[in-house]
Amino acid sequence: MDARSTCPIACTLDLIGDRWTLLIIRDMMFFKKQRFEEFLDSPESISTNILSDRLRKLEELNLIEKQPYSTHSRRMDYQLTEKGNSLRPVLRSMIKWGLANLPETSIRVN
Amino acid sequence: MDARSTCPIACTLDLIGDRWTLLIIRDMMFFKKQRFEEFLDSPESISTNILSDRLRKLEELNLIEKQPYSTHSRRMDYQLTEKGNSLRPVLRSMIKWGLANLPETSIRVN
Secondary structure (H helix, E strand, C coil), X not given: XXXXXXCHHHHHHHHHXXXXXXXXXXXXXXXCCCCHHHXXXXXXXXXXXXXHHHHHHHHHCCXXXXXXXXXXXXXXXXXXCHHXXXXXXXXXXXXXXXXXXXXXXXXXXX | CCCCXXXXXXXXXXXXXXXXHHHHHHHHHHXXXXXXXXXXXXXXXCCHHHHHHHHHHHHHXXXXXXXXXXXXXXXXXXXXXXXXXXXXXXXXXXXXXHHHHCCCCCCCCX
């Protein structure tokens, strides 16, 4: 994808500026989810086609990596790379802003 | 808009999780832009219809406010509200991540 500018905010938004990508990263980062079915199970009800698309893009961007669940399975485990994990301060800043400014939000424990 | 969940990340993304909204906020926050034409002039070349749409939504969300440029003009000045300004840590975290992880990015001074 061609960059719109050299602005670090614009370029970051080109990678994660959509309604779904950071939710997958959230699930890996804070809820330790690793499998396709686990992401589907989140309360926002992501669709399978969007989930497949975003997982593929995240892997292309080297933000996540996948590996076979076991030698006897074609199922995949997805995990954050170091680069993916380095998004933690971005997610934390959104958690803090959301909790402070959006009264309907709360921290969920599951 | 119905919330997808009570997650503060999901709810924040419902407001600012698109490719353009935070660029308008960036222009106000870091480049002191206030007018429609100034936003159009940014390097990402936002279109007039997307800009109009996002300004309207940002105003509805109470993240920005507008006022007439002067008593003799129908032109509007747009400014961040306190709530809009409180997004500063979110933008800062993206600047930091982008600069650290996306080699094509740099800080522009204009």
